[in-house]
Amino acid sequence: MNIRLTHEPIDADVLIQRVTRPGNGGICTFHGIVRDNMDGRPVVKLEYEAFEPMALQELERIGREAEERWGLTDVEIEHRIGELRIGEASVVIAVGAPHRAEAFEACRYIIDTLKTTVPIWKKEWYRDGAVWIEPTAAG
Amino acid sequence: MSGSTAPQVAANAPETGASVRVSLLLFASVAEAAGERRREICVAEGTTARGLFEQLEADIPALAGRADHVSFARNQQFVPPDTVLADGDELAVIPPVSGGA
Structure with a gap:
């Protein structure tokens, strides 16, 4: 298992290569991409901040959980930190398993769990300002 | 301490004057509102974790009303808000997270 936070663009091909092995009949990847709008409002760039040591620890915990629950052979998670342009990847997850069902389910579990528990924050920049996105905050 | 406006703190604090040193870490919207990322605090x-944040809220008006919307991590582990702090603890205030995509 490899877990990384990076300030450089993520090379998804490297992650896919690492989970490509003869025993893995199914490989599933998720690529989170910086979208150019938020509900129609143009977004010019994104910024991600992390509590890095704890984020790494939480990502590793999620990866281990997925490995055990779905019997994965390989898990790769890489999250970008800092400023990102439209079209760049904020996160790439690649998992390898003997069969496809486990790969699909584990990949989905990892991204869904990551979004709710890992101390990483997204700031959306618009032409006229910026907002920290806080999904669970009331109001 | 006597005179505290945070009942949760006052109820738990013995009147001995003893204090604990905590390294407070702030992130994202909370750091931006506070204008700082780290504070050593006695x-x-x-x-408790929440009690400390309430003291900070009283000190920094821009943070007012945030106590119900943040989580806490002590020494890099999520803990309930009513966790009592120990000397030397690192307390991170965790605003709602939004990593991923």
């Missing part, structure tokens, strides 16, 4: 023995 609080009365028995102060």
Whole structure:
């Protein structure tokens, strides 16, 4: 298992290569991409901040959980930190398993769990300002 | 400490004047509102994570009303808000997270 936070663009091909092995009949990847709008409002760039040591620890915990629950052979998670342009990847997850069902389910579990528990924050920049996105905050 | 406006803290704090040193870490919207990312702070023995944040709210008006919307991590582990802090603890205030995509 490899877990990384990076300030450089993520090379998804490297992650896919690492989970490509003869025993893995199914490989599933998720690529989170910086979208150019938020509900129609143009977004010019994104910024991600992390509590890095704890984020790494939480990502590793999620990866281990997925490995055990779905019997994965390989898990790769890489999250970008800092400023990102439209079209760049904020996160790439690649998992390898003997069969496809486990790969699909584990990949989905990892991204869904990551979004709710890992101390990483997204700031959306618009032409006229910026907002920290806080999904669970009331109001 | 006597005179505290945070009942949760006052109820837990013995009147001995003993205090604990905590390294407070702030992130994202909370750091931006506070204008700082780290503060070394001395609080009365028995102060909880939430109690410490309430003291900070009283000190920094821009943080007012945030206590119900943040989580806490002590020494890089999520803990309930009523966790009592110990000397030397690192307390991270975790605003709602939004990593991923």
